[in-house]
Amino acid sequence: MKTINKLYTALILIFMYAPIAVLILFSFNESNSTSVFSGFSLKWYIELFNDGETLKALYNTLILAVLSSVIATILGTAAAVGIDYMKKGPLRSIIMTITNIPMMNADIVTGVSLMLLFVFIATIFGISGILGFGTLLIAHVTFNLPYVILSVLPKLKQLDPHLTEAAQDLGCTPFQAFLKVVIPNILSGVLTGMIMAFTLSLDDFVISYFASGPEFQTLPLRIFSMTKRRVTPDMYALSTLIFVAILILLLLNNLTKKDESGVKGAKK
Amino acid sequence: MKRLISILTLIFMSASLITATAEPWDSPSYKAQLTGEYINVYNWGEYIADGSEGTLDLNAEFTRRTGIKVNYTNYASNEDMYAKLKSGGATYDVIIPSDYMVQRLINENMLEKINFDNITNFHYIDDRYKNLAFDPTNEFSVPYTVGMVGLIYNSEMVSEAPDSWTAMWDEQYSGDILMFNNPRDAFAISQFVLGLSLNTHTPDDWALAYDKLLEQKPLIQSYVMDEIFNKMENNEAILAPYYAGDFLSMKDNNDALEFVYPKEGTNYFVDAMCIPKGTQNKTAAEMYINFMLEPDIALENAEYIYYASPHVEVINNPDYSLYQNPVIYPDAETLANTQIFEDLPTETMQVMTNYWDELKIDGYDYTTYYVCFGAAIIGVIALTIYRNHKKHKYDYD
């Protein structure tokens, strides 16, 4: 059973990482092709660091992903708590249905409808050039929210309601009870939601396309704009660098985590 | 997690800082009084010399010469650009649409008249590219690049070198033909084969062109845009229509590829710099357009983009790597046998896109889907009944 487990996990990881391996390979290509490997070269890494627009786009993407996922996590977690306390009825039903809409909608429709809304607001208040970082951030938070809510709600559902009551009976204020009982129990759901929001935001193209303005271009926008001409291997080089950076941080993170889990184990 | 992100951010922040530093440089032709101003430039992706592969970063160079900062963003198609502009939510100072899109923008009163007194380098533009049909009095646009569509083929895989678009309907290449994945370019090829105008307003003509495309569909390997680079370079397809400049870039990676301008004629395009209505800084925008026409800048750009330049100093420069290149600068006879896209009225556009939709739906047997779908629904219903049944059985839950 254990070997099957291991084998299975390994297979999944191979599936997930096969394309990553290919992109790493082609980032070292000598020519500008991403299908014919003609020789090893570091050329595209040098190109990358000469390409100010791409680096700026990367920086924009990260800022946007961090901000939008944090905002969405806070808003979404609070919303999930509120929804969980709500009595089952039409109000809750309506809220949940609307929450699902950004997921149900084709991305492009969400994008277009948000754009129409922003433009509508701009004409009412007489703002010219409303599209920019602000609208992009709003759009990202909006499509991130359902994912956060959906990953926090199951956790809240699993939570024994008597726990909070018990905490309150033992003298906690509702807020303290929330902090000490609810939060630790739903934390993994909150983190899952945040990772998901971050991931989605990092890679979103369609919605960003409609919500973005002339001053703020993200990496997916830049890469997708290359689809009339060639997507050059410097994008592969960039992806490789991001990949390596994440992997290193992941390892570091794990090394430091050792103590934490030790403490947890001791408590138990 | 948070720590991870902040470290990442820091790494890339410092990286971008390093590259952003540049020594101040002053050119006699511009004054530095504009420092602090900025313009929003909206251009095709990979369509300007940007510092890669040893070229000059033109946007940075513009800033160095004038002090004006460039906010540079990209789009993938004329249609994308139009959608953005039409929304009215964003203001741009310089855009670079193609011919028919320039015409549409003019018709819809979305472009500013350019003050040609400020475009002192306009005389460098070859007369052939002035006063073109999309902007007959040349008040709104300044040509940026020009180009033509041709047929790319793999010389080692064809039985004989094609000279006609009809090769794309040749059954012996079935499964090895690539086709444009955008309606206007795809219909154009069909229209050339049929001897129709690219800009016809007659629905029947579009119907004929559609039938021709439908006839071709079983032979097509895939409808592509930029995937064409990978597929042609890797010998995965034999025939593909694409832009001449991009062929040269493919040829660098696969010497077996050859290029031909089919005898029926081909599409000829001009991408031109324009200033959209709502510009915040028209003077700076004109300065940018003029800057692009500086002989050294235009040459740098032409070397990077690989498309033909409308700039006489570039065309006639023997040091230019594509000097008199027969693919990019074909002979007069080939040039004469071309048509340029014009803006189509909305009804015609609808006709075209409806046919394109149909092309993407048609010729497929849906029976399997209907059967599978029916089976899935029955399965789900059966499961529901089973569950309910089970629930009654163990009612202690």
Next chain:
Amino acid sequence: MKKSSSLWARLCAAPYIVWMIIFIAAPLLMVAYYAFTDAAGNFTLKNIVALDGYAGIFIRSIWYGIITTIISLIIAFPFAYAISQKSTKYQSTMIMLLMVPMWMNFLIRTYSWMNILSDNGIINTALKAIGFAPIEMINTPGAVILGMVYNFMPYMVLPIYSVISKMDRNIIEAAQDLGCNKLKVITRVVLPMSVPGIVSGITMVFVPSVSTFYISQKLGGGKYDLIGDTIERQFQTSYNYNLGASISLVLMILLLVCMAFMNTFTSDDEEGGIVI
């Protein structure tokens, strides 16, 4: 006591509800408005009637979505269960490892798949090298579904894992003590208890895979559209916002019905709405 805390808790949702009304509900009304008007803004049903021609695309998209969801569930559940049996450190590492590829650009990952699957690609070159006949993979429905499973499967693992990892170990031990073997523990205890996660996961995979675009163009050869491609073209190429909006409205309603239906036979204690 109970009352005050629940009032306080309900207030938590207030900022979200405001946000939701402005940025989710209002744009939704715009979609509906466009679906039922013509270019001049007059009421019309012609956009809805025009959908007749797109029935095939709808069915194919939903069918692909169903297959993708089923495959993702089959892959994801054992994976989520397997990692949840290990140490916390291992668990968090695996979850991160699963998500990291999603941080690379989607277009570039899809390009990599084209390299792997294409006729002269990595798999076929390897097959030829060891003397097998090459397999045609790219430009087939299989390739499209593979692309979708690749892109959306992690969103199935996360919620399932999230629920399983939270499960009370004592219940599983109790089941074992009562004589359940490992398989029975999974089917009778773990699986039913992870239903909320599975439902979440199904939503997160099914919905985006039905409305996806681009994957079908790149891996499927662009010969047969999915609904996402069609919608995209209505907005981007033909500027037929009205038709685009009506296709998308119908898609949305279809998805809502699917979700509502699914919910009725997963969570017994929920009302009929789309509650996950």
